[in-house]
Amino acid sequence: MIAVGEQKHLQWSEAQYTRGNELLRLGQQERKLSKLAEAIDAYHAALTGISRARLPRQWARIENNIGIATFMIGERANDQERISEAIGIFRQALDEGRLAQSAADRGATLKNLGIALLALGQRKGERGALSEAVASFEDALKELDPDRSPAEWAAIKVYFGDALIGSAALERQTENRSRAIMAYREALAVFARIGAPRERAMVQVKLGSALLANGDAERDILSAIDASREALKALSGEADSMQRLRAEIGLGNALKRWGESTSDRISLEEAVDSYRRSLSMLTRRDSPLIWASVQNNLGGALAILGRIEGDATKMREAISAFRSALEEWTPERAMRENEIVRRNIVRASSALESVK
Template identity: 25%
Template sequence: MAARSRTGDQVRAALRAVEEAEASAAEKAEMLMEIAMGLQQKPRAVEDLEAAVELYGKALEICPDDLPLLAARIRARLGTALLATPAEGPEPIEQARDAFQAALGVLAGEGLDEEIAEAEMNLGLALQSLAGLGRARMQDAIGAYQRALRTFDRKRHPKEFAILQNNLATAFLSIPFTDERSKMREALAVQAFEEGLKVVTLVDHPSEYAMLQNNLGNALQYVSSSHRVENGLRALEAYDEALKVRTPRGAPGEYANTIANKANCLANLPDDPARPEAGNPLNVAAALALYREALAIFERFGEPDKAAAVAAAVDELTAEAVPPARQANGAA
C-alpha cells in the first residue's frame, strides 16, 4: 500500500510540475516521457510500471499532431512498459503490439536505424508472447527479429545481436513439431544460439552469455537426433558455462532454473557413455541433489509453479531409482 501511495504521489507531483511549467506542449510531452522512463528503468513495484504507462498516455494526449516522430517515440516506449507490466490476460501485450506497429509506421520513414530495429525487436517479443497464447503467428515474430538484425549486426551491436539470436532460437523451438521441417527448425535454433555465443563473452556480456548457454543446453537436450548422448554431454557443458554467471547468491532464480535443467539432462545420461547398458545411478543421484536444491530455492522465492514441476520430477526420478522389490514393499 505504501509503494502504491508513494508512486501515486510521484505521478501527481510530476503531472503538476509539467502542467505548471513554462514550456511548449512538445516539451511537456518529452518531460512526461522522461519521467515515465525513469519509473520504468528501475521499478520498485508493479505500480511503477503502471504509472509509467499512465504517463506515456498523458504524453501522447498533449503531443502536438504536427510532431508524429515524437508521438512514435512515445508509443515505442509505451509498448516496452506494457510488455514489462505483469498481467493475467493478453490485453496489455496486444496493446504493446499495437503501439509498436503504430510507432513503426512513422519510424520507418523518419526514425533512426537503431530505434527502428529496437521497435522491431520489441514487436517480435510481443508477437512471440501472443503466439504462445494462440493470438498471433510465430512466423511474424521471426520476421520482426530478422528485420531488426539488418541493423543490430554482430560487429556494431553484439549485445543486441546475441539477444535477437536467442529470441529467434526460442521462436523456432516454439513452433509445434508437426511437419517435415521441424528438424530443420531445431537445427536453426541450435545454430542461432551458437551464433549469439560467437559475439558475447563471459567477461564483457555475462548476463547474455549465461542466457544463451542455458538455452543452448535446453535446445541440445530436446533436439531430435540420433546423437542423444553426445548432445546431452554438450548440454552439460553449456549449463556449466551458464553457472559461471548464475550463482546462488548473485542470481538465485536463474541459478535454480539452470541446475534444474542440468538435473534433467543428467537423469537421462548414462554414467559411462561407452557403456550405456550399465545404467546411470550416479547421474540419477546427482540429478536428485540438484533438483532438491532448485526446489528449495523456488519455494523460498515464491515460485509455486516451478516448485511443483521440480517436486514432480523428484518424485518420478525417486520412484524410478527404487528397485522393484522395494517399490512393492513400500506400496504394501
C-alpha cells in the first residue's frame, strides 16, 4: 500500500511530467529552444518525485522524454555535444527500463536513440555512429508488430533506410544501399496499405535518390524517374514545399542520367524543365548551396543537349548556369564542387567552339 506522503510525491511527479509534455509539444510546434529547456527542467523535477528502484518503467519514460528535448535542442542549435548528451540519456533510459519497459516503450526509445545516432553520424561523418544507428533501428523493429502498429513500424523502416544510405555513402557499400532500397519499398507497401499518401510520397523521394545512387542500371534509373513522379503527384501545399523540391530535383537528376546514357533529347529537355522549376522554388539567400547544386545540374543537362543538337545557344546557357553555381560554390565554401564546376565550364567552352 502506498503511503499518503508517497502518494503526494507521485501526484506531484505526474503533474510535472504532464507539464513537461506540454512544454515539449510547444517547443516542437513553436520551434522555441526556451520551451524545450523548460520541458527538461519539468522532467527533472518529475524524477525527484519517484523512486527509480520502485518505478523503473516511469523513470525510463521520463528519461526518454528528456532525451527527446535534449536532442531537439542539439539539432536546432547544431550542437553536437547536446546530440551526444541525448544519446547518453536514451541509453540510460534503455538500461533503467530493461526489465520493466513495455515493447512499445522500448521500441520508441530505441528509435529515438537511432535518430540521434543518425544525426550525429551524418554531421560528423562517423561510421561508428551510423552503424550503431542501423543496429538501433533494427532492434526497434523487433519490438513492434507491423500489423498492430503499421505506421510506426513503417516510419522506423524509413529511418533504417536512411541510416543504411548514410553508411553506404561513407563506406561505398552497395550492399547497404540495396538494403536501404528494400527498406524503403517495405515502408511504401505499408503506407499504401494504411492509406498514408503524404508519407508514401516522402519515401518515394528517398527511394528515387537511392535508386539513382545505386548505379547506372537501366532498371534503377527508370525506377528513380517513376518514384520521383509518383512523389510529385502526392505532394502539394506549403507544408510539402521542401519535399516537393527534393522530388523535383530528384526527377531532374534521374531524367538527366537517362538522357545522357541514351542520348534521349526529350528526357534531357524534361530534366532542364525540372531543374528550372526547382530554381523557382528556391531562394538563393536561404538555400545557397542547394541553389548552386541545381544550377550546376541545369548546366550539365543543357551542355549535353547542346552537344547532341550542335546548339551553341544551349552551350552558352550551360556555361551561364555553371558560372552561377560558382557564385556560391566558392573555393572557401566548397572546394571540391568548385573544381568540378570549373572543369564543366572548360568542357562546355571547348564544345561551344566546336559548334559555332
